[in-house]
Amino acid sequence: MLRRAAVALAALIIGAGVVVGGIAVVVGVGVFAVASGSEPAPLTATVTGTKQTAEGTLPHAELDLAVYPNSSASVPPPRTFSPIQADWLTGQPFYSPSTSIVVPANSVVTIHFSQYDSGGSLYNSFFAKVHGSLDGTMMVNGKPVDSLPLDKVAHTFTVHQYPEGGQPDFFLSVPLPMNPANAPTGADGYPTTPQKVSVTFRTGEPGSYVWNCEFPCGDMYQQFGGPMQTRGWMAGTFEVV
Numbered sequence: 535m536l537r538r539a540a541v542a543l544a545a546l547i548i549g550a551g552v553v554v555g556g557i558a559v560v561v562g563v564g565v566f567a568v569a570s571g572s573e574p575a576p577l578t579a580t581v582t583g584t585k586q587t588a589e590g591t592l593p594h595a596e597l598d599l600a601v602y603p604n605s606s607a608s609v610p611p612p613r614t615f616s617p618i619q620a621d622w623l624t625g626q627p628f629y630s631p632s633t634s635i636v637v638p639a640n641s642v643v644t645i646h647f648s649q650y651d652s653g654g655s656l657y658n659s660f661f662a663k664v665h666g667s668l669d670g671t672m673m674v675n676g677k678p679v680d681s682l683p684l685d686k687v688a689h690t691f692t693v694h695q696y697p698e699g700g701q702p703d704f705f706l707s708v709p710l711p712m713n714p715a716n717a718p719t720g721a722d723g724y725p726t727t728p729q730k731v732s733v734t735f736r737t738g739e740p741g742s743y744v745w746n747c748e749f750p751c752g753d754m755y756q757q758f759g760g761p762m763q764t765r766g767w768m769a770g771t772f773e774v775v
C-alpha cells in the first residue's frame with residue numbers, strides 16, 4: 535500500500551515536471567517569437583531641402599508619424615505574428631505607419647507627430663522635457679516649448695542606444711501632449727484635430743538605436759507591458775544611415 539502510494543506520488547511528480555517543462559518550452563517559444571518578431575517595413579525620412587546650422591548647410595529630411603489610441607475601421611492595427619498576440623494587443627495604442635525609423639546621417643531631421651490619444655501623468659519628470667533637439671525646444675501646435683506639464687502627456691518618443699554602445703552617442707526624447715477628454719471626435723472615435731508636434735534634431739555618423747515610449751500607456755506591470763514592449767506599437771528601431 536505504502537509502495538503503491540510512493541509510485542503514484544512519483545508519477546505525479548514526473549507528470550508535473552512534464553507539464554512545467556512544456557510550459558517552459560511554450561514560454562520560451564513565445565519569448566523567441568517576440569524577440570524575432572517581424573519588424574514593420576522601414577519608414578525613411580525624405581530629404582526636403584537644406585538647413586543652415588552652426589556647422590554650415592546640412593541636408594534637411596522630414597518624416598511623419600501618427601499616434602493612435604487604438605485601431606479602427608479607418609486605421610488598421612500594426613502587423614502581429616499570431617492571433618493570440620493580435621487579441622492581446624486589441625484596443626492598445628500604437629505609432630503609425632511604422633516603428634522602424636530610418637534617418638540620414640550628418641543631417642538635420644524633423645519628425646512631425648499627429649497625436650490622437652488621451653493621456654495622463656508620467657512617472658518621471660525627465661521625460662516631460664525635450665532632450666536632444668537642435669535648439670532644446672519642440673513645436674507644439676505652432677508654439678515652441680521645452681517641456682509639457684507632467685500630467686498632460688500622452689506618449690513619448692525616446693531614442694537611445696543599445697547598452698553595449700560603441701557607436702556615436704545619440705539621445706532624443708520628446709513628450710507628446712494628450713488630447714483633452716472632451717475633444718470633439720470623428721466617426722472613427724479619434725479627435726478631429728490631433729495634437730501637432732514637430733521636433734528638429736541633428737544626426738551624426740551612422741548608428742543603430744532603439745526607441746520606445748516612456749509614458750505608462752500599456753498594460754501589466756506599471757502599465758509598461760503589452761504594446762510598450764512590442765515593436766510596431768510603442769517601441770521600434772531608429773537607424774541613422
Ligand SMILES: [Cu+2]
Pocket residue numbers: 627688689690747748749750751752768
Ligand atoms: Cu505610449
